[in-house]
Amino acid sequence: MMDASVAVTEQENVTENILGGKKVAVVFVLGGPGSGKGTQCSNIVEHFGFTHLSAGELLRTEIKSGSENGAMIDNIIKEGRIVPSEITIKLLQEAMIKSENDKFLIDGFPRNEENRAAFENINLSPDFVLFFDCSEEEMGRRLLGRNQGRADDNIETIRKRFGVFEESSLPVVEYYDSKDMVKKINAAKPIAEVFEDVKTVFQMYCPKHALLNQATQMPSRE
Ligand SMILES: Nc1ncnc2c1ncn2[C@@H]1O[C@H](COP(=O)(O)OP(=O)(O)OP(=O)(O)O)[C@@H](O)[C@H]1O
Numbered sequence: 001m002m003d004a005s006v007a008v009t010e011q012e013n014v015t016e017n018i019l020g021g022k023k024v025a026v027v028f029v030l031g032g033p034g035s036g037k038g039t040q041c042s043n044i045v046e047h048f049g050f051t052h053l054s055a056g057e058l059l060r061t062e063i064k065s066g067s068e069n070g071a072m073i074d075n076i077i078k079e080g081r082i083v084p085s086e087i088t089i090k091l092l093q094e095a096m097i098k099s100e101n102d103k104f105l106i107d108g109f110p111r112n113e114e115n116r117a118a119f120e121n122i123n124l125s126p127d128f129v130l131f132f133d134c135s136e137e138e139m140g141r142r143l144l145g146r147n148q149g150r151a152d153d154n155i156e157t158i159r160k161r162f163g164v165f166e167e168s169s170l171p172v173v174e175y176y177d178s179k180d181m182v183k184k185i186n187a188a189k190p191i192a193e194v195f196e197d198v199k200t201v202f203q204m205y206c207p208k209h210a211l212l213n214q215a216t217q218m219p220s221r222e
């Protein structure tokens, strides 16, 4: 797996990602439950002008909206299992089309091979995959301390989520790693230190943003 300090260059030979009439850039943000994906995505949004789409958050919003799939999604999340691809992909597509932005962090998706293949079937592919690597012990501590009232942040569901991550989600990371698309980050460090490593990856990916940020000390909003 490539270390995060190795440059990610904008790929010349990838299929163009066209969605809703615009060309979009997608970065998948993967890692175990509690590895810090959401926390670091907020920092990336602020510094590099991406829009953060958390698949889990879109599903929780769908439950709250009282949609016909709400009860089914709720049950799946409480059991730590994975929602069928067509539901999650529809929510992600709608959010990307609705957004005025053209670059997206897709956080917590794809979670299994079926998710990954279904995303490829809509002719979108990620520019790269940011993978937050952290021990279960540390992730468990963080989840139990998160205190956001999430129905799945209890010890029983956390154990199931870890099992699903190991069995179904890690193979997705391995798949992208076999294509040299994974930037692995040591997520066990304090938040600010993790972000230093994340910044290195994104500065290499979007050097124009890095220069703008250096010149103005302001978040880029291109
Ligand atoms: N590097 C870190 N060190 C210590 N605590 C952290 C770190 N990163 C995040 N946290 C805390 O751990 C908890 C989980 O973080 P976060 O919600 O970002 O994880 P996540 O990977 O998005 O989780 P999930 O997949 O369950 O949504 C939060 O309370 C957050 O403040």
Ligand SMILES: O=c1ccn([C@@H]2O[C@H](COP(=O)(O)O)[C@@H](O)[C@H]2O)c(=O)[nH]1
Residues within 6 Å of the ligand: 033, 054, 055, 056, 057, 059, 076, 077, 078, 080, 081, 082, 083, 084, 088, 107, 108, 109, 110, 111, 152, 161
């Ligand atoms: O693509 C996805 C993303 C999430 N889920 C379900 O939601 C919960 C919570 O996800 P977080 O990323 O921790 O917010 C997850 O355990 C799954 O049950 C999903 O099915 N598909």
